[in-house]
Amino acid sequence: MSEVKNLTAPLSEADVRDLHAGDIIILSGTIYTGRDAAHKRLCSLLDENRELPVDLDGQMIYFVGPCPAPPGRVIGSAGPTTSGRMDAYSPRLIKECRLRGMIGKGDRNQAVKDAMREYGAVYFAATGGAGALIAKSIVNAEVVAFDDLGPEAIYRLEVKELPLVVAIDSHGKTLY
Amino acid sequence: MRTVPFDDVVQTVRAMCGKAACLLPPDVLEALKKGSLTESSALGKAFFQQYLENASIAENENMPLCQDTGFAVYFVEMGTGVKLDSGTIEEALNEGTRLGYKDFYLRKSIVADPLFDRKNTTTNTPCILHLQSVPGDKIKITLAPKGGGSENMSALKMLKPSEGRDGVVKFVVDSVVNAGGNPCPPTVIGVGIGGTMEHAAYLAKKALLRPVGTPSTDPRYAELEAEILEKVNASGVGPQGLGGNVTSLSCHIEFFPCHLASLPVAVNLNCHAARHAEVEI
DSSP: OOOEEEEEESOOHHHHHTOOTTOEEEEEEEEEEOOHHHHHHHHHHHHTTOOOSSOOTTOEEEOOOOOOOOTTOSOSOOOOOBGGGGTTTHHHHHHHHOOOEEEEBSOOOHHHHHHHHHHTOEEEEOOTTOHHHHHTTEEEEEEEEOGGGGGGSEEEEEEEEEEEEEEEOTTSOBOO | OEEEOHHHHHHHHHHHHHHHHHOOOHHHHHHHHHHHHHOOSHHHHHHHHHHHHHHHHHHHHTOOSSSOOOBOEEEEEEETTEEESSSOHHHHHHHHHHHHHHHTTOOOOOBSOTTTTOOBOSSOOSOEEEEEEESSSOEEEEEOOBOHHHHTTOEEEEEOGGGHHHHHHHHHHHHHHHHTTTTOSSEEEEEEEEEOHHHHHHHHHHHTTSOTTOOOSSHHHHHHHHHHHHHHHTSOOOGGGSSOSOSEEEEEEEEEEEOTTOEEEEEEEEOSSOOOEEEEO
């Protein structure tokens, strides 16, 4: 294992360029959620030249569809979903919206890696199937767009010490 | 003829949904503990620690192990000497699923139309039912909630009989290795061999119900399971697909007679949170 770094989101391009595949990251700060349906809607809005409900410039999207929050909790189980399904959309968000990072599980395609390298974005792996553990690192959750999508709505999350691994860096290096 | 109240089945199923989502079965927990000792990569070992910690949080705090609380897949053995006082078993399962997924704060993951509007049914129904008629007056219900990430890595191929044992090994190993980190390895590999196309797929899913680490009772198939597991673990995919020597915890093969022209093989994977719950009414 490589070095362990504490980072606070949102990240700058310089932060991202300094990350290397294999680095262990403890992430705190603000991130957004989004998965299949939300990505599809974001790209439809881009097609129509309309404003997005969330400014993604410099932000990170965590590919997750959480369980409903039980009483007294901010969120239910919240582990990553398979990132490959977002490959069709991510390059566009990186290029046109300057999305800075993504968190998910599993490999990405070449188009995503190329966009990450060109525009300075990073891809983190969260631990798939550890949703109860990850929920402990989420201290606040608020739906900010596409409420009608239920678990697929876009949430703004405040995370505290979320354990991640740099799976693909902005230099084209990958752990997969 | 024994009569069981419809609502008894509903309440039993409701409780099963919560239990299956939050409680990792002892066989899986044991396999994860064993895997954490076998895994050689430092990162892989760290993932195993997280899986064990996750299972403990899920159990103690009634939190789902994974946010993908899955498609509710039921295997039901219905005795010929038992009936419900009203409705059908399928209706009771759907109602129990609806209540369980609501009351235990599980994620509703089913969309009504697969292709066009993909609108969430908001109840996690309909469920999937595999119903079998058996002697006796009991109803045995097994719930295996199935997450999308691992289900999406399923594979099926109608091999030529001439491809034989080697063909089966290659197809299964390739399917697991190509799945990479997507199905949340270490996985449990379910394999169905024989029958027809759809029966092989059913057998592959049914194979996942066998307690993790229990070999086939047929020594030839047990040997095949061991060989597939060894090859998969030598691939280096590892926990989360990020490298290591424990890519799968177990390989289970179920088989069935087949047509003389055919050799159907299906692969269905379970993630490391290999959930299932069973009850007899």
